[in-house]
Amino acid sequence: MRHLLISPATLMENRTEVTEFILLGLTSTPELQVALFIMISLIYLINVAGNLGMIILILLDSRLHTPMYFFLGNLSLVDFCYSSAVTPTVMAGLLLGNCKISYNACAAQAFLFGGFASVENLFLATMAYDRYAAVCKPLHYTTTMTTRVCACLAAGCYLGGFLNVSIHVGESFSLSFCQSNVVHHFFCDVPAVMALSCSDRHVNELVLVYVASFNVLFALLVVLTILVAFLLIYIYKNDLK
Numbered sequence: 001m002r003h004l005l006i007s008p009a010t011l012m013e014n015r016t017e018v019t020e021f022i023l024l025g026l027t028s029t030p031e032l033q034v035a036l037f038i039m040i041s042l043i044y045l046i047n048v049a050g051n052l053g054m055i056i057l058i059l060l061d062s063r064l065h066t067p068m069y070f071f072l073g074n075l076s077l078v079d080f081c082y083s084s085a086v087t088p089t090v091m092a093g094l095l096l097g098n099c100k101i102s103y104n105a106c107a108a109q110a111f112l113f114g115g116f117a118s119v120e121n122l123f124l125a126t127m128a129y130d131r132y133a134a135v136c137k138p139l140h141y142t143t144t145m146t147t148r149v150c151a152c153l154a155a156g157c158y159l160g161g162f163l164n165v166s167i168h169v170g171e172s173f174s175l176s177f178c179q180s181n182v183v184h185h186f187f188c189d190v191p192a193v194m195a196l197s198c199s200d201r202h203v204n205e206l207v208l209v210y211v212a213s214f215n216v217l218f219a220l221l222v223v224l225t226i227l228v229a230f231l232l233i234y235i236y237k238n239d240l241k
Contacts, residue, residue: 018177020102021193025093026186037094044087051080067145068134071127074154078123082116085109086187093186106188107173111162114169114190118215119161125222126153132226136233164215168208175199 026036058064058073089109093099101109133144172190175197185192190208194201 018103018181018196020100020181021106021188021196022182023089023093023099023101023186023188024182024184025097025099026090028097033094033097037091040087040090040094044083044091047083048080051076055080067130067150068127070150071123071130071154074157075120075123075127078116078120082113082120085112085116089188090186101188103173103177106183106193107169109188110172110190110193111165111169113187114165115162117161118164119157121215121219122157122161123154125219126157128223128226129153132229136229161215164211168204168211171204171207172197172201175201175204 025033027033054076055073058069086109089099089101130145134141137144169190172194175194176199177193177196178198180196183192183196194204194208197204
């Protein structure tokens with residue numbers, strides 16, 4: 001019987017961990033790259049100007065120092081941050097073609113994008129509760145939505161969002177990447193990066209689905225509950241008439 005001998009050096013070469021990723025980007029057609037670069041740049045500048053303008057306006061105008069505008073300012077900040085986590089990489093890819101990004105930078109981008117996206121969902125649910133308190137309990141609104149309560153709700157949104165994403169991003173980037181390093185996406189999205197792993201990723205995929213679903217469904221459940229409450233109040237008032 002013949003035995004296949006593989007040297008230790010060959011084994012080490014085959015198990016070499018990936019240190020950087022190559023993002024394929026949106027397109028490889030030069031004409032489309034220029035057009036997309038201009039379009040994305042304009043959209044990004046409008047997004048930055050709108051969100052930062054909203055934040056500055058709320059900070060400067062004392063009449064806007066209310067719970068609603070406090071949450072709206074935080075929502076603008078979150079929107080600016082998570083779009084800024086991805087857009088520079090996309091623009092670099094359109095200018096340079098295939099964009100290289102280090103392993104750590106890729107993990108940081110996935111964490112920031114997913115974290116701020118999760119935080120935004122929680123802020124939308126918090127703003128829905130704020131409007132519920134203002135409309136359904138107007139006499140108790142000032143005592144319910146105090147500065148301390150608003151600060152705690154905002155801190156909970158940030159903590160919950162980043163804790164949520166740290167679970168599946170941490171699990172995803174703990175996998176072994178020892179084969180292809182070409183990401184078929186325009187930024188480091190967790191599912192696209194996870195697809196490159198040479199480890200068993202079944203558990204990681206389940207964690208990603210459950211954690212992401214919980215984040216979305218929790219915010220959706222809060223909003224739907226408040227909408228149902230509004231509807232019941234409206235029906236009750238009509239019955240009284």
